[in-house]
Amino acid sequence: MKQVPVTVLSGFLGSGKTTFLNYLLHADHGRRIGVLVNDFGSVNIDADLVTRIEGETMSLANGCICCSIRGDMEETLVSMVDGDEKPDHLLIEASGVSDPAAIVQTFALSHDLRAKVYLDGIVAVVDGEQVRDLKGKNALLARRQIAVADLLLVNKVDLLDDAQRASLSKWLRQQVSDVRLVETVRGRVPLELVFGLGGKKWREAAEKDTLDVHVHDVEQSAKHAHENHLLEFETWTYRGEKPFDFTALKRMMSGLPASVYRVKGIVQLQNMPAERTVLQVAGRRVSFLGDRLWRDTRPYTELVFIAAAGKLDPDRLAARMDQCLADAKETAAEDRQADAIGKEVQINRWAQKFWEHSARAMQQRMAEDHSNGEQ
Numbered sequence: 001m002k003q004v005p006v007t008v009l010s011g012f013l014g015s016g017k018t019t020f021l022n023y024l025l026h027a028d029h030g031r032r033i034g035v036l037v038n039d040f041g042s043v044n045i046d047a048d049l050v051t052r053i054e055g056e057t058m059s060l061a062n063g064c065i066c067c068s069i070r071g072d073m074e075e076t077l078v079s080m081v082d083g084d085e086k087p088d089h090l091l092i093e094a095s096g097v098s099d100p101a102a103i104v105q106t107f108a109l110s111h112d113l114r115a116k117v118y119l120d121g122i123v124a125v126v127d128g129e130q131v132r133d134l135k136g137k138n139a140l141l142a143r144r145q146i147a148v149a150d151l152l153l154v155n156k157v158d159l160l161d162d163a164q165r166a167s168l169s170k171w172l173r174q175q176v177s178d179v180r181l182v183e184t185v186r187g188r189v190p191l192e193l194v195f196g197l198g199g200k201k202w203r204e205a206a207e208k209d210t211l212d213v214h215v216h217d218v219e220q221s222a223k224h225a226h227e228n229h230l231l232e233f234e235t236w237t238y239r240g241e242k243p244f245d246f247t248a249l250k251r252m253m254s255g256l257p258a259s260v261y262r263v264k265g266i267v268q269l270q271n272m273p274a275e276r277t278v279l280q281v282a283g284r285r286v287s288f289l290g291d292r293l294w295r296d297t298r299p300y301t302e303l304v305f306i307a308a309a310g311k312l313d314p315d316r317l318a319a320r321m322d323q324c325l326a327d328a329k330e331t332a333a334e335d336r337q338a339d340a341i342g343k344e345v346q347i348n349r350w351a352q353k354f355w356e357h358s359a360r361a362m363q364q365r366m367a368e369d370h371s372n373g374e375q
């Protein structure tokens with residue numbers, strides 16, 4: 001039986017993996033692609049944000065495929081290959097906290113997997129704006145993700161000037177000398193660079209045992225990695241059914257402590273009642289994007305927070321979220337007055353950008369629908 005090639009997308013929280021995945025799925029490559037998306041939090045946000053016309057998207061949430069749900073990854077991949085519509089290629093979007101070296105081990109060690117799939121390559125996505133701001137264990141994890149990659153997408157270069165790009169490139173070259181670096185905006189890279197990488201680098205590393213984790217000791221290291229993740233990261237999910245005030249929520253998200261690394265999910269905004277909105281906080285950058293019309297779906301809010309372990313205080317966060325609800329009556333009169341002046345400017349500026357984005361997203365979707373209809 002012909003084995004199916006697998007590409008693993010790795011990269012730190014919020015670097016642009018899902019964005020890249022969507023670009024890839026909509027690009028003209030003529031392959032039937034099976035997708036497996038892994039979310040560290042308990043909600044399948046990423047799978048929800050993967051837009052595709054056809055092909056299978058499987059989702060594994062509430063754990064990390066490099067450790068706690070390694071077995072689930074094996075089973076899911078095998079079932080995808082054995083299914084009625086065998087894919088030509090599999091893409092795995094690893095969670096932003098996963099260590100690709102441990103994923104490589106799973107591929108190297110599982111007989112079931114080895115019979116059906118082979119690792120074609122690891123593509124790491126780097127947040128060009130913020131990767132160098134990562135501290136401590138996050139910085140180490142990001143470096144491990146970079147080190148194992150066969151292809152490195154230096155993403156978000158639209159947020160950098162020429163000097164920053166040059167200095168980032170130099171810094172990355174100091175981290176890894178033997179990998180192809182490609183600067184990208186929203187993960188747009190020539191497809192021939194992505195498929196058929198051959199996985200040479202990881203295979204060599206596995207043979208030389210330089211993956212930094214011992215291949216024969218996978219149970220132990222997986223357990224260790226799992227413990228590390230639980231020790232290092234914590235997640236919490238906010239759910240609600242009342243609409244939020246855009247300005248208040250944006251201000252709150254912009255003021256989150258640095259220990260909150262990532263927030264993502266769906267928000268119901270009073271200012272945009274008809275449209276489902278995606279909220280993204282990656283490091284210090286906050287963005288709202290009109291996503292799709294609610295239509296028959298009852299509007300809701302579901303946001304996953306990922307932070308340094310021990311730094312999330314759910315009660316406090318929930319209280320702060322509630323203060324941003326459109327019908328919140330808590331704001332002191334004084335605050336409200338002070339806000340009113342700032343709000344006037346902010347709402348106009350932000351609402352403008354916000355609508356601009358929504359309109360663009362809508363146009364793009366319509367164009368995609370149109371071109372798909374023509375095929």
Ligand SMILES: Nc1nc2c(ncn2[C@@H]2O[C@H](COP(=O)(O)OP(=O)(O)OP(=O)(O)O)[C@@H](O)[C@H]2O)c(=O)[nH]1
Nearest residue numbers: 012013014015016017018019096155156185186280
């Ligand atoms: N300016 C800019 N923003 C980008 C680019 N690529 C992605 N983003 C934004 O960065 C945020 C995070 O992108 P995602 O694709 O969700 O990141 P991710 O790596 O899948 O995130 P996790 O799965 O949570 O680790 C979103 O708001 C994207 O729209 C880019 O090239 N430039």
